[in-house]
Amino acid sequence: MTEASKKVEMWFTERQTPHLAISLRVKETLARETTPYQELAIMETYEFGTLLTLDGIVQTTVKDEFIYHEQMTHVPLHTHPEPKTVLVIGGGDGGIVREALKHPSVEKVVLVDIDERVIEACKKHLPTISCALDDPRVEVRIEDGIRFVKEARNAFDVIIIDSTDPVGPAVGLFTADFYRAVLDALTAEGVVVTQTESPLLNPDMVKRVFETFAGIFPIARVYTAEVPTYPGAIWAITLGSKVHDPLELPAERFRDIETKFYTPWVHMRSFALPRFVEELVQEQRPRFGR
Numbered sequence: 001m002t003e004a005s006k007k008v009e010m011w012f013t014e015r016q017t018p019h020l021a022i023s024l025r026v027k028e029t030l031a032r033e034t035t036p037y038q039e040l041a042i043m044e045t046y047e048f049g050t051l052l053t054l055d056g057i058v059q060t061t062v063k064d065e066f067i068y069h070e071q072m073t074h075v076p077l078h079t080h081p082e083p084k085t086v087l088v089i090g091g092g093d094g095g096i097v098r099e100a101l102k103h104p105s106v107e108k109v110v111l112v113d114i115d116e117r118v119i120e121a122c123k124k125h126l127p128t129i130s131c132a133l134d135d136p137r138v139e140v141r142i143e144d145g146i147r148f149v150k151e152a153r154n155a156f157d158v159i160i161i162d163s164t165d166p167v168g169p170a171v172g173l174f175t176a177d178f179y180r181a182v183l184d185a186l187t188a189e190g191v192v193v194t195q196t197e198s199p200l201l202n203p204d205m206v207k208r209v210f211e212t213f214a215g216i217f218p219i220a221r222v223y224t225a226e227v228p229t230y231p232g233a234i235w236a237i238t239l240g241s242k243v244h245d246p247l248e249l250p251a252e253r254f255r256d257i258e259t260k261f262y263t264p265w266v267h268m269r270s271f272a273l274p275r276f277v278e279e280l281v282q283e284q285r286p287r288f289g290r
């Protein structure tokens, strides 16, 4: 290799908006294919380890995946007093499944991803994330999550919607119609969360999903996770609950599970919203004093 060729650098760039991009320097491309639903790529990067992208958009990286996956999983699973059945919509990389199985009460996790190729590619190239997909408590279904939820009744204690951005097959996962079906698919004390994009770059989405949840679920809350590779870094997650408020959990509810990001304190402070996010979700504003 000549000195000149050693200097050739390969970079993956996601154009997060027409005027903002994130770039990761790439060591090598491990997989690249056009599936029936999206363009999938897996790359080894220098800074964030293995990276999964769909349609040129970062889905997960080995270095920061724990932040998103733990926040998406442990907040709703602790909100439910004894989650036994968990449904993951999307989430084909397996990160949420891995986290859900850490809760001793969980007996069954159903993962419904529309794209089998995501699951297969993650099993091959992202083993630290997909490692629980072959667990006997896990049922993997390759089908449209919208149709699956519409046919389920009173079946899941927790539903986690870990979708791609609201384009293509994921558009219907951000509608009131779908969230009403989620309400019916949940059991009596059921809890749902959905990833709700960047409050900085997509505030209308956070406001719209929160207001829709507030009209459907007895309790609606928004909380955040700081994900460095997602646009705007602060990510919103919307929670809907039939009975239990994630802000009023008894101390003994928190289970002794192994995590890297989530703790009971992190749980509580993720609902302490920066003012610009709080203003999108008025009803959640905390009241001090009497």
Ligand code: SAM
Pocket: 037, 058, 059, 060, 068, 089, 090, 091, 092, 093, 112, 113, 114, 115, 118, 143, 144, 145, 146, 162, 163, 164, 165, 169, 170, 171, 173, 195
């Ligand atoms: N954590 C990621 C993020 O927020 O960018 C999402 C990761 S996960 C890989 C997203 C998955 O949603 C993809 O594998 C995609 O195939 C799946 N998906 C999109 N629309 C779907 C639908 N209607 N039903 C089931 N899965 C869907």
